[in-house]
Amino acid sequence: MKYFIIINLHAGGDNAKKVWPAIQRQLAASHADYQTLYTAYPNHAIELSEQILDELDTTSPADAVLIAAGGDGTLHETLLGCQRYYQAHPHDHQVPTAFLPVGSGNDFARGLKIPLKWENALADILSGATSKIINVGHYVDLDHHLEGFFTNNLGIGFDATVVHLANKSSLKTHQFFGKFSYMAAILNVIIHFQGFHAEIQPANVPEVTFDNVFLLTTTDIPYFGGGINIVPTASVFDDHLDLVVVEKPSLWQLILFISMIFLKRHLRLKFIHHYHEKELFIKTNGNRLGQIDGEELGARSYNLKLNTIKYPFWVR
Incomplete structure (x- = not known):
């Protein structure tokens, strides 16, 4: 070999x-x-x-x-x-x-x-x-006729803003204090983040509109943000994607959300919406920060079609 x-x-x-x-x-x-x-x-x-x-x-x-x-x-x-x-x-x-x-x-x-x-x-x-065949996330930008791939997740809103602020922090590249750049960014975003409008359309299902979105993440694995178990059932061996939409929570809802994540029961909360689909359409308005596998996509509006493609991976 x-x-x-x-x-x-x-x-x-x-x-x-x-x-x-x-x-x-x-x-x-x-x-x-x-x-x-x-x-x-x-x-x-x-x-x-x-x-x-x-x-x-x-x-x-x-x-x-x-x-x-x-x-x-x-x-x-x-x-x-x-x-x-x-x-x-x-x-x-x-x-x-x-x-x-x-x-x-x-x-x-x-x-x-x-x-x-x-x-x-x-x-x-x-x-x-x-090797084993896994499913890799795939998206098409319908406005600009571009496409891309993600192994982990594609996020708009909270997680992308955290990534943006953490990358600007002087602590980001420090071996021991790098994680604190994310903690500081998370606190900043929780205090100042403004919700945004998003339209979600799973394949063959009527469109759903949200007017005050806090977090919108499409994932192919259970984790994001360095070990947060956002969708415990997500798997690269499944040809579906998991979309989590969190409407902007109040302080007590945020505390409840964080607490329920540790119990893996947060997807049951009323202000959190979970979709498990082979194909998804996502549209936002206004300039919103996005991230893909922890890399910044910049601030813009999004009009995306998402699905998966298969690829051989060397995993035991």
Whole structure:
């Protein structure tokens, strides 16, 4: 087996750089045949994964696995590059992707029960014998005729605003204090966030309108925000997406929401709406911040069609 490792050494507040020598030692001890490519700037993993697949198409090795080593953002870019390549080469054999979690959030790893300790995750990758088909989130921007993919979730509103404020914080890249940037951002958003208008249409179901949305998240896994179990039943092995709409809560409702999350019963609350669909349409008005797998989409209105596509993943 030949492993192609795309690593973001700055993931997890430079945690990936810290553990990389130990990863190399474990690879050597396992006599792994591998090649390493290092990301140097945002979206570089997209280019690197396309480059790898293009070279593989030329050399045609019998077995190959592409490993995204970093956080959820690194995995997102790697899979995006793979999807773009296979859209242009629809008849090529799809090379499976694996995830080595050395970032900070690692929600995808939690969702697939990939060990959060990189030593165990790497051992599972190296001992794997075959890939499994997972469902990757897919969206089409109906206004601009663009499309994209997500492994974790696509959010508009609260979570995206938290991501935006946290990314602006000077604490964001600190290995030990990085998590506090999110805590500070969450408090800021809770105090100042203004609800927004959204129209939701599950496939073959009448449109539903919400006038005071606080959080709107479409997810393919149970977790978001670094381990918050937003949809306990979500699974990448299911070809459905889960959409959670939270109408702006009062203070006591917010406290109830947080409390019920720990009990995994928050989806029963009246101001929270949950949809489990193969296809969804979402439309918002006004400039609202969005995020996809923890990466900012900017402030704009959204008119999206969402579904899933299948992709081979190297998971034990």
